[in-house]
Amino acid sequence: MAQLHDLTAIEQLSALRHGEISPVELVAHYLGRIARLDGELGAFVEVTGDAAVERAEALSRTEPLGALWGLPFADKDLVARAGVPTRFGSRLHSDFVPDTTADQAAVLDEAGGISLGKTSTPEFGLTGYTETLIGPPARDPWDPRNGAGGSSGGAASAVAAGLLPLAPGSDGGGSIRIPAATVGLVGIKPSRGRVPFASGLDGPGGLAVAGPIARTVPDAALLLDVQAGGRPHAFATRAPHSGPFLDAATVPGASARVGMTVVSPWDDAEDIRLDPDAARAVEIAAALLQDAGHGVDAFAWRPRGYPEMFTTLWRMSAARMALTDAQLELVEPVTAWLAREGRALSGADVLETLGGASVFERETIAAFAPFDAVLTPALALSPRPVGWFDREDAARSFAQQVQYAPYSSFVNVAGLPAIVLPVTADASGHPVSVQLIGRPGGEAAIISLAAQLERRRGPMGHPGIWDRDARLP
Known part of the structure; x- marks a missing residue:
């Protein structure tokens, strides 16, 4: 018998609006699952059960208005919520409780969502794995011996395990797409300028943007609509857009031309080895798209000068953090290394x-311009065991992250939209994902293609921890 967490987020919203379930019942269901399962997963660093129940009770007394009315979510631990500890994944902020709520959280509140707490993230969101000094690692519900990726690792772990229907994340170098692909979910990194409160336009290189993590393409599109429309734009530059993204996920688009490549910008600088399952996933996705009437063509792409440029950009991002020398002794070695390296840069x-970075952006957009979307692997390797990434040798850790996810960060530098989704499974049954990269402002096109892939792929099943309730005596 299907349980509430078996339903998609959109199906749960429909049940809420038709009075088949109440916000209180739905919140209680998810809080119960968190209490039973999160001890094994490390998805949450803070559960705000009392506040969630109070808000659910208040919403139950109102009309079902708002795109997320009554639907649970959780804030990434980089996002401030008034009165709730916000640790940024760091022991430096173990006692920090903000008195204001950031737009990233407030926008989802205004849409009727109910926060259940904070999901885990690596220190200051700087790494592609979620292992910290302040709590347990975020784990993959398909195989809890493995990590959930990062930096939105807790959010991805929670959604994959059925502890949340969907979750917001942020992506400065793959931080939505890496964990989503690691645990077999849909993750969307929007175009630079798409989401007003996290546009990327106010940071070095324009890297970090906000986006959704969900089980299905329509669920992710629903949350992206809320994020993209929740605030007026603060900058003159913004990605063009027409119509809700949810429409693109439900109405098939016109025939598209898709480019296909397994080349990454790191190939000449690091030991990039593409796992056979990842290569096979690209071939399967290409065949499914062709069956849907789209043209798919392999193309040659030889990016130049990327590794040194991105490594410097990442150091610049860390150098912005206002950490004293004493505080640098208390943070993770990777954080301290990036910050010190960044501060040593000259003007x-x-x-x-x-x-x-500007040259790379223009050259990449020009190379991808003949295509409505470009298909790549999502990850180069299968999910990594907890502890695989070297947390003491910062330079080695950086190289390992590149070897795991060489197809992620360049999309941020180019400012393009991208979506990851699973299309097949390996021999153990673990999902294997691909990435579709769109044109500037081209979220609707890649959402449409991903939704068609999802429908043709068929059901993927659930991770073992997902339906544990059904197996309990």
Whole structure:
């Protein structure tokens, strides 16, 4: 018998609006699952059960208005919520309780969502794995011996395990797509400028944007609509858009031309080895798209000068953190290394890197311009065991992250939209994902293609921890 968490987020919303379940019942269901299962997963760093129940009771006395009315979610631990500890994945902020709520959380509140707490993230969201000094690692519900990726690792673990119907994340170098692909979910990194309160336009290189993590393409599109429309734009630059993204996920679009490549910008600088299952997933996705009437063509892409440029951009991002020398002794070695390396950069280094990023953006957009979307692997390797990433040798850790996810960060530098979704499974039954990269402002096109892939792929099943309730005596 299907349980509430078996329903998609959109199906849960329908049940809420038709009075088949109440917000109180839905919140209680998810809080119960968190209490039973999260001890094994490390998806949450803070559960705000009392506040969630109080809000659910208040919403139950109102009309079902708002795109997320009565639907649970959780804030990433980089996002401030008034009165709730916000640790940024760091022991430096173990006692920090903000008195204001950030737009990333407030927008979902205004849409009728109910926060159940904070999902785990690596320190300051700097790494592609979620292992910290302040709590347990975020784990993959398909195989809890493995990590859930990062930096939105807790959010992805929670959604994959049925502890949340969907979750917001942020992505500065793959932080939505890496964990989503690791645990077999849908994750969307929007175009630079798409989401007003996390546009990327106010940071070095324009890297970090907000986006959704969900089980299905329509669920992810629903949350992206809320995020993209929740605030007026603060910058003159924004991605063009027409119509809800949810429409693109439910109404098939016109025939598209899709480019296909397994080349990454790191190939000449790091030991990139593509797992056979990841290569096979790209071939399966290409065949499914062709069966749907789309043209798929392999194309040659030879990006130039990327590794050194991105490494410097990442150091620049860390250098912005206002950490004293004493505090640098208390943070993770990777954090301290990035911050110190960033502070050692000269003004000429910074200007040269920003100029190089602009050139890379233009060249990548030009190379991808003949296509409505570009298909790549989502990850190069299968999910990594907890502890696989070297947390003491920062340079080695950085190289390992590149080897695991070489197809992620360049999309941020180019400012393009991208979506990851599972299309097949390996021999153990674990999902294997691909990535579709769109044109500037081209979220609707890649959402449409991903939804068609999802329908043709068929059901993927659930991770073992998902339906444990059904197996309990």
